[in-house]
Amino acid sequence: MDLMDAIDVRCSRRKYVKESIEDNKVVHLKNLIEKVNKEGDLNLQLILDDGRAFQSLKKSYGMFSGVENYIGLVGKNDKLLREKIGYYGEKIVLEATRMGLGTCWVGGTFDKDACTCDIKTGESLIGVIAIGNVKKNSSIKEKLISNLIHRKTKTVEQMYESKEEVPAWFKEGMKAVQKAPSAINKQPVKFKFENGIASARVNGDNEYEEIDLGIAKLHFETGAKGGKWQWGNGAEFIK
Incomplete structure (x- = not known):
């Protein structure tokens, strides 16, 4: 499975089976996390x-x-x-998908106080990504939750603007x-193609939109098969 295959099959999973992640997969995940931490x-x-961060019904609303x-x-x-959390977090999500693991972006429906992350001075815990082994097919409850909280997917044409013919990439x-995936389930990132240059921005209406921006940039790079985004809201894509 390559990254485009992972994009095609990835979906948010909220029910996990109680078996540890295989040692070889743990090693791979740790190596990838070390790499993205250094890069980002x-x-x-x-x-x-x-x-423990997911054991409080009050915090998780029974969704996990x-x-x-x-x-x-x-x-x-x-x-x-x-933005970096979105970009590099989704890179890990897609790699986990390639390994057959389930994942789910989680913003507020977990207990931050129960997290055991090492947070240094000047750092913040923005959210978490649930990860682990899952059954092949989503459970009935997962499907119900997904239908409840997810929006109708926008068409590609609704997600960008351009007054000129856009290239295949x-x-x-x-x-x-x-x-x-969209942290607020609204696909808020708006792309633009003008004078041969692509750019992407969000309105910044809430704290999750910049996470969505990073996630969307990573997906765009993967689909375009080459090129690199500049950091920042409204930044350009260098092909």
Whole structure:
């Protein structure tokens, strides 16, 4: 499975089976997290066999079960933190999907006080990604929750604006964006193609939109098969 295959099959999973992640997969995840932390100047952390952050019904609203592992999304407080969390967190999500693991982005429906992440001075825990072994097919409850909280997916044309014909690589990038998870389930990232240059921005109406921006940028890069985004809201894509 390559990354585009992972984009196609990835879906949020909220019910996990109580068996530890295989040792070889743990090693791979830790190596990837170490790599993205160095590249993004982050402090993402893999927490294993500790599900206390998801055991409070009041916090999780009963939306999760069996969560024993998660990735703590920790980093230095700066204006790019949430965008980087989205970009690099989704990179880990897609790699986990390739390994056959289930994942789910989690913003507020977990107990922050029960998290055992090492948060240094000047850092914040932005959220977590639940991760672990899942049954092949989603449970009935998972499907019900998904139908309840998810929106109708926007068309590719609704997600960008351009007064000129867009190239094939842009269209492929947008198809990958269409399948990106959205922390607020509204696909708020708006892309633009003008004078041969692609850009992406969000309105910044809430704290999760910049996470969505980072996630969408990673999907676009993957679909476009080459090129690199600049950091920042409204930044350009260098093909």
